Amino acid sequence: MMHKIVTALKNHPGVDDWLVSEKRTLSHQAFYVRERSETRRVQDTTDYQVTIYHRFRKNDEVYLGSAKIAINRPLSARELSDMIDDALENASLILNPDYQLVKGGKRRSWKQVPLTEHPFELLDQIAHILIDQGSEHHRFNAIELFLTEERTRLRNSQGVHLSKTLNRIDLEAIPSYDGDKDKVELYRTESYVTLDLEAISRMAAQSLQDVKDRYEASPLAHSMTCDVLLREADLRSLFEALIEDYSYPAIYKGMTAKKIGDSIQKQGDGEMLTIGLCPQSKMDQFDADGVILRPVTIIRDGVIVDYFGSNQYARYLNVEPNGDMHTIQVNKGTQSIHQLKKKPHIEIISLSGIQVDIHSGYIGGEVRLGRYFDGSTTHPVSGFSFSGSIDQALASLALSKETIRRIDYIGPRYARLHNMKIL
Amino acid sequence: MAHQFSHYLRTKKPLLRMLVRQLQTLYPYVSVLATDVHGFAITVDRQTTTISPSGISECGFVVRVFDQNRYSEYAFNEITKANIPLIIASIQQLTSSKGTISPVNAPLIQERPLVKRFVRKDLGRDMSKEEIIASFKEDVQRGLEVSEAIVNVRVHVEHTEVSKMFLSQARDLEQYYTWSNPRVFVVSRREASTKYAYDGFGMNNLAEALDELKTRVVTTAKLAVELLDATPPEPGFYDVITDPSITGLIAHEAFGHGVEMDMFVKDRAKAKEYMNKRVASNCVHMRDGAKSAFSVASYFFDDEGVLAQNTKIIDKGILKRGIADTISALQLGVEPTGNGRRESYKRKAYTRMTNTFFEPGNDELEQMIQSISHGYMLFQTNNGMEDPKNWGIQCTAHYGREIVDGAFSGKIVSPCVMSGYVIDLLMSITAVSKNFEIIGSGSCGKGYKEWVRVSDGGACLKAKVKIG
Numbered sequence: 001m002m003h004k005i006v007t008a009l010k011n012h013p014g015v016d017d018w019l020v021s022e023k024r025t026l027s028h029q030a031f032y033v034r035e036r037s038e039t040r041r042v043q044d045t046t047d048y049q050v051t052i053y054h055r056f057r058k059n060d061e062v063y064l065g066s067a068k069i070a071i072n073r074p075l076s077a078r079e080l081s082d083m084i085d086d087a088l089e090n091a092s093l094i095l096n097p098d099y100q101l102v103k104g105g106k107r108r109s110w111k112q113v114p115l116t117e118h119p120f121e122l123l124d125q126i127a128h129i130l131i132d133q134g135s136e137h138h139r140f141n142a143i144e145l146f147l148t149e150e151r152t153r154l155r156n157s158q159g160v161h162l163s164k165t166l167n168r169i170d171l172e173a174i175p176s177y178d179g180d181k182d183k184v185e186l187y188r189t190e191s192y193v194t195l196d197l198e199a200i201s202r203m204a205a206q207s208l209q210d211v212k213d214r215y216e217a218s219p220l221a222h223s224m225t226c227d228v229l230l231r232e233a234d235l236r237s238l239f240e241a242l243i244e245d246y247s248y249p250a251i252y253k254g255m256t257a258k259k260i261g262d263s264i265q266k267q268g269d270g271e272m273l274t275i276g277l278c279p280q281s282k283m284d285q286f287d288a289d290g291v292i293l294r295p296v297t298i299i300r301d302g303v304i305v306d307y308f309g310s311n312q313y314a315r316y317l318n319v320e321p322n323g324d325m326h327t328i329q330v331n332k333g334t335q336s337i338h339q340l341k342k343k344p345h346i347e348i349i350s351l352s353g354i355q356v357d358i359h360s361g362y363i364g365g366e367v368r369l370g371r372y373f374d375g376s377t378t379h380p381v382s383g384f385s386f387s388g389s390i391d392q393a394l395a396s397l398a399l400s401k402e403t404i405r406r407i408d409y410i411g412p413r414y415a416r417l418h419n420m421k422i423l
Numbered sequence: 424m425a426h427q428f429s430h431y432l433r434t435k436k437p438l439l440r441m442l443v444r445q446l447q448t449l450y451p452y453v454s455v456l457a458t459d460v461h462g463f464a465i466t467v468d469r470q471t472t473t474i475s476p477s478g479i480s481e482c483g484f485v486v487r488v489f490d491q492n493r494y495s496e497y498a499f500n501e502i503t504k505a506n507i508p509l510i511i512a513s514i515q516q517l518t519s520s521k522g523t524i525s526p527v528n529a530p531l532i533q534e535r536p537l538v539k540r541f542v543r544k545d546l547g548r549d550m551s552k553e554e555i556i557a558s559f560k561e562d563v564q565r566g567l568e569v570s571e572a573i574v575n576v577r578v579h580v581e582h583t584e585v586s587k588m589f590l591s592q593a594r595d596l597e598q599y600y601t602w603s604n605p606r607v608f609v610v611s612r613r614e615a616s617t618k619y620a621y622d623g624f625g626m627n628n629l630a631e632a633l634d635e636l637k638t639r640v641v642t643t644a645k646l647a648v649e650l651l652d653a654t655p656p657e658p659g660f661y662d663v664i665t666d667p668s669i670t671g672l673i674a675h676e677a678f679g680h681g682v683e684m685d686m687f688v689k690d691r692a693k694a695k696e697y698m699n700k701r702v703a704s705n706c707v708h709m710r711d712g713a714k715s716a717f718s719v720a721s722y723f724f725d726d727e728g729v730l731a732q733n734t735k736i737i738d739k740g741i742l743k744r745g746i747a748d749t750i751s752a753l754q755l756g757v758e759p760t761g762n763g764r765r766e767s768y769k770r771k772a773y774t775r776m777t778n779t780f781f782e783p784g785n786d787e788l789e790q791m792i793q794s795i796s797h798g799y800m801l802f803q804t805n806n807g808m809e810d811p812k813n814w815g816i817q818c819t820a821h822y823g824r825e826i827v828d829g830a831f832s833g834k835i836v837s838p839c840v841m842s843g844y845v846i847d848l849l850m851s852i853t854a855v856s857k858n859f860e861i862i863g864s865g866s867c868g869k870g871y872k873e874w875v876r877v878s879d880g881g882a883c884l885k886a887k888v889k890i891g
Contacts, residue, residue, distance in 0.1 A: 031771065033689050036527040039750075042517050043498040043769045045483060049476075068475040070461070072482035073431065073500055090474045093553050097470075124523045131524070142689040172870055174691060176812070185691060185812040189871055214813075223658075253468060254574040257615050316470075352808040352817035357838050359617050362655045364891065366817035366842035368810065383815070385842040387658055387891045423658045423891050 001074065005050060006155060008077070012084050017053035017064075017101050019156040021288060022046065025148065028119035032143040035131045040120060047072050052084060053157075054091035055098060065094030099315035102290040104159025110283040111165040115195045119147050122195075129197060130173055130204045137178040138208060141185065146170040160290035164283055168193050168407070171200070175211040184214045186350050186368065191407040193281045210349050214369045217380035220422060226372075228386050228420045229340060229347040234354045236409035238363065239275050239328050241356035242394075243298045246306075248313030248321070258304060265302035268395030270418075272302040274331035277322075280407055286323070293323035302394075330411030333399025340400055340416050346381065347371040347414075356390065363390045363417070388420040426544055428599040429459035429586035431482070436588065438502050439484065443590055445511055450518075452489035452532050454591035456726055458482065458768045462583035462601075465552060467559035469567065469575045474552060477583045479876070481767040486510070487727075490518040493526035494750060498769045530753045534593040534728065541723035543600040545582075547630035555580065558633055562640045566609055569644035572651060574610040574617070578640060582629050589728035598723040602876075603629040604864045605636040611647035618837075620647035620821070621803070625719045625863030625878070646822075653822060653837040658891020662798035662826075663841075664791055664883055667860035669801045669820050671879030674709055675779045675867065676807030677816045677845045678702075679879075682711075682736055682745035683762070683774040683869075688754050692811045694742060702742045703849035708782040709737035709881075711746050713761055718863035718878035720777035727763035727772055734760050740849075748774040766873045773869055781881035784855025791854045791885045792826055799823035799890070800831070801839050804865070814845035816888075823890075843889040856883035 002022050009018040029041040048071035055064050067090035069083050116122040123145045130140045146169065153163040169192045176185040188207050192199070230238065242264060245256035258264065265272060278295040279285060286292050289311040296308050307317065314321035341347070350368040357363075364387030372381045396418035404413045439455050446453040462477035483500030497514045559578045566576030582603045589596040606623035622643045626632045665673065678694075686692035694702075703709075713722045713731030724730050727749040734746050747755065748763030751774055764775035792800065803821035810816070818841045825834040841848075861880040868874050 025769075027769075029771065032524065033527055035524070037493060037522055037524045038527045038529070039494050039496065039771060040517060040520075040522075041496040041498065041771060042513065044513065045498060045500045045769060047500070066473075070476035070480040072480060073459075090552055093556055094472045094474065096472060120520045120522055127524055141691055172872070174689070176690065178690075183690070183693075183812060187870060252470065253577075253610075254612075255610060256617055257612055352810060352815060352842070353806070355806075355817075355819055355838065355840050359619060360653065360655055360837050362838055362840075364840055366808075366815055366840075368813070368815055383844070385658070385817075385840070385889065385891060387655070387840065389655075421658050421891065423889060 001046070001048065002153060002155070005048060005071070005080065008080050008084060012081065014054060014088050015052055015084065016055040017157040019051040019101065019289070021049045022153040024151045027146055027148040028123060030120060030123040030127065030145045032127050034141055035134070035139060052087040052091050053101070054088055056092060058095065062098045063095045064098040065091035065096060067091040067094070097316055099312055101156055101158045102160055102311050104156065104161055104290065107161040109163045110285050112167050112281065112283040114149060115147065115167050115169065123147060126171070126197070126200055129201050133204050133208055138212060139176060140173050141176040142174040144172040154286065154290050156290055162286050162290060164285060166281065166283055169195070173207060175207040177211045177215040179215050182215065184211060186211045186214060193407055210369060213349070213371070213380035214382055217369060217382035219383045220372065220381050223423045225419050226422050227343060227345040228417045229345050230415050230417060231348070231413060232404060232406065232409070234348060234351055235411065235415055236328055237354045238356055239330055239411070241358050242273070243275055245358065246298050246304055246308065248307050248309035248317055251307050252313045252316050260304050260306065263303050264299060264394070266391055266395045270395050270397035271333050271399050273299055273394070273397070274301060275299040276329045277308055277325040278327050278329050278410070279325055280327045288324060291321045291323040293325055295329070296322040326408055328409050328411065332401055332403050333412050335398055335401060337400045337402050337414055340398055340414055341373060344375045345373050345416065346386070346422065358390065361390045363388055363393060384422055386420045386422050388417065392419065393417040424545070424549065425584055428542065428597055432457050432459050432586055432588050435502055438504060438507065439590055442486070442502065442507055442510060445507065446486065446488060446514065447592060449515065450488040450490060453486065454589065454728060455484055455486045456768055457484045457588040459586040460583060462581065463552070464579065464581040465555050465559065466577060466579040467556060467563055468577040469563060472556055477581050479583060483768045485768040486514060488514060488518060489531055492528045494529060496771065527754070529750060532749060532753060534591060536593045538595040541598040543627065545601040545603070545627060545629055547628035550630055550633070555633065562637060565637065566607070566640045566644040569641060570611070570648045572611045572613050572648050573644055574612045576640065576644065577608040578605070578636060580605045580633065589724060591728060594728045596724050596728055600722065602627055602719050603632045604719065605632045606864065607636060607640050607643045609644045609647040611651055613651045616651055618647060618650040618653065620650055623864035649835055650822060650837055653835045656799065656823060656836040656839055656890050660887060660889050662795045662885065663888050664795070664800040664885050666800065666802045666883060667880040668804045668862050669818070670781050670881040670884050671779065671862055672804045672807050672818045673848065674781050674881055675776060675877065675879040676809050676818055677848065678709065679711060679776045679779045680809030681811035681814060683776065684745040684747035684755060684757070685751040685774040686811045687745065688751045693814050694745060694811070697742050700742060701740050702846055703737055703740040704852045705740045706784050706855045707737055707740050707849060707852055708735070709780070710735055710782060711776050711779040713777045716778040716780060716861045716878065718778045718861045719876045720878055725761045725763045726765045727759070729759045729761045729763060732761040746774055746776065748772055764875050766875055770873060773873060775869065775875050776867060776877050778861060778878045780861055780879055781855065781884065783857055783859040783882040786854040786856050788856045788858055788883050791856060791883065793829035794854070794885065795826045796828060798826050799836065799839065800826060805838055816841060816843050816845055816848060839890050841888045841890055848886055848888055851887040852884050854885035858883065
C-alpha cells in the first residue's frame, strides 16, 4: 500500500510535496479481573496518514497549503486518486507561510528487538507477578496489560525514507485493600520499553504497601501550611507544564510573553531547574515529520535557552527543529531524599491528578494518599487537598540527588515544594 | 460528506457474514462490529489554517468470540475473501492459547433477534471547506477586535460521520449519524500576565453550529480579557452555584464513573454497596443514556449491539441503578443498558457513560444566587478525575465569580479546584434550577486512556464544596 500511495502522489499533478506515514500495530492485550483472566485481544492493523502540500502564489506572496488524509483501509487506485484530489483542493485553500519540508539523507532503519516470542505467556507471567504478591483482602482487583509492537515507516517527497520498530508494555493495575472498616484502592499505570520483571515486582510490592497505607490513613486533624514532596509522575506533569509554552507552535502563536533569555524562576533559596527533552528510547530516532531527534535543553539554571518541536513551526521561527519528543529530562538536585525528608512534610503518594495552571500560577490537587511527617513520626494521611503558588514553589524548590528513569521522565525522584496550603 | 451509511461497509457485509458463519462452527458466540468513522477538522487562528481528518477517524472490524469460558477479540482492518482463512486462523491461535491464569467463566451472551437500520443526518445545509475557512477568518478577526489585550484567537470545528454495523447470529444492525463540535480558544495578555478562555459545544447541524460560534467567539474573548484580573481563590469551604457545565462535571466525574458496572464486577465501586440507598439530597435526579438526551453520545446502538437506553440512576436522592456493558451485565445478572463503548474498534468495550446529567428542578437561578452570603458561581469545565471506590472528588472549573450578599461582586477567580467526598457534596445540594443545558463537546477517559465522546450537564445546583 505504501508503494501504491507514493506512486499515486508522484504522478498526481499539482502535488508539490508529500509525506506518508505508515503505522502497523500488533498489540496483544490481556485483561484480568479479580485475579482471573477476563478477556484477551489481538489488534493487527495498518493505517496511513498522508499529507499533501501545494505551493502557490497569491497577492505576490508564496504560500504552502497542506491537507492531511487518513487512510484506514485498503483503497482502489480510483479511490486514492479521488482522495488526493480532495486533499489538493483543501490545500489550495490554506494560506500558510511557505516552509521547507525535512530533507532526507540515506535510507535509515531502527528496530528494537521484540520483548518476547510468546506474548500471552509473557502477559500472564507479568500478571502472576502482581497477583502472587496479593492475599485474600489485599490484592490487585483489576490488571490490564498491553504488549505492543509498532512499526512506523515514513517517506516524503524530499527524500526522507525512515523506519522504526518500537516495543512497549503498558500496565494498568488497581491495588485494593478490603478491611473490616472499609475498602480502598489506588490507581497505578506504568509503561516499559524494556522487560524488567524485577522492576515490575518492586512496583507491585510498593503498590500493595501504598494501598494498605491508604486503608490505614487518617484525615489531617486541621488545615495548615506544610512542605510537600512530589514524586515520579506528578513531578513529570509539573515539569511538562513548566516548558509547554516554549514549543515552536506555542511561541509562534503567542502563548507566552517569555522568550529565550528570560527566567522562569524567581530568585530565592531554591535549586535552579534545568529541563530538557530526549527520545523515549535508543530506537526512537525520528518524529512524524521525519526530523531526526536530538536531545535539547529548554531551561538551563532557570532560564529559557531553547524552544522545541517539529518542523513546520521551527521553520516559521527560522530555527532548525530538534524534533517532537515526550521524555522529559531534569537535572538532579543537591540534597539526598533523606535530607529532603528531615523537616516536617507531606509526601504525596497518590493524587487524583496534579493541577498545574502556569498562567494562573496555581499548583495543587486532591490527595488520595500522603505520608505526613510531623517532625517526629510519619503516618499515612488522606482526604485533603494541597495548593499553592508555582512562582513561590519554584523559588524555594529542592530536588533530590537520587534520580529515576521512566519511559517519559528522567530526573530527580523527589522535589520539595515549600509552604503549600493544606485543606 | 457522504450523507449516508458507509458504502465501504456495505460492500464488506457479505464477507463479514461469511466470516461470522464460519466462526459459528467453532464458537458458541460470534459477533463483529464494523466501523467507518470519518470527517474533517478545520482550525484557523491568527497565523495559520489546518485541515485534517476528524480525530476519531477509524475504519475496521473487531470480532468477538466466546470459547466456553472467556471472550476473546481480534481487531483488523482488511478483509477479503482470500484472507478470511487467515483471520480465522489468527482467532483460533488467540483462543487456543490457554494461559496460566484461570478464566472468569463468563456466561454466554444471549441476544434477542433484531434487524434494524438507523439514520440521522446533519440537519443543516452543506458547507464547503472554503466557506467554513472564510467564516472562521471573520471569527478570528471579530475576536481580535474585542480588545488590544487579545493575543490570539483559535476557532475549530470537527465534523464527524459515523457508520457502524453490528452482525451476530441474532443481530444485523446498522447506524449512520453525524455530529459537529465547534470550539474557540482565546489568549489574552497584559504585560507579563497571560490568560486564556475557551468554549465548546455540539449540535447536529454544522451550519447552525458555526452561526452560534460567531457569538461565542466574542463572549469568550471578553472573558479572556476579564480573566487577566483573576487570581486563584483562597482555599476554603464555600457555598457555590454550579453552571450546567460544572454540574455535568460533577455528575460525570464525581458520581457517574462510580456507577459504571464493570467497576462493580471488579469490586472497584463503592456505589455497589449503596444500591437503593440515599446518596444525595432529595432534590437530586440523575440520568445517563444515549437516549436520555440528544447530544454527542446519542447513538442508536452501542458497540456491542445493544440498543440505546435512558437510565435513571438517582431518583429523589436514592441510587436506583448503574449502567452496564454486555459482559459486565452478564456477570452481574442484570440487563445491559446500551453503555458498552469502545474508543475505536481497536480497543476493548467497557461500560462507559454517554449523556450524563442532573435533571432540572424547581428553583429560580436568581433566587439561588440571592441566597448566598459569600461564595462563588463556578463556570466552565477544565478537567476532573474519578475515584469510584473511595468517592473522592477532583473537579476543576476554569473560573468562578464571587457572590457577596446575594449578588455578584465583580471579582473573578481562576482556577477553582473542587475536592472532597462525593456524598458530602451531593447531600449538600439544596437547590436545583429550572434552567438546564447539556454540553455536547466532552471527551472522557477511563483512568488515563480509552477516550470516548460524551456529553454532560444539567441544571444549576446550589451546594457546599471545598475549593483549593
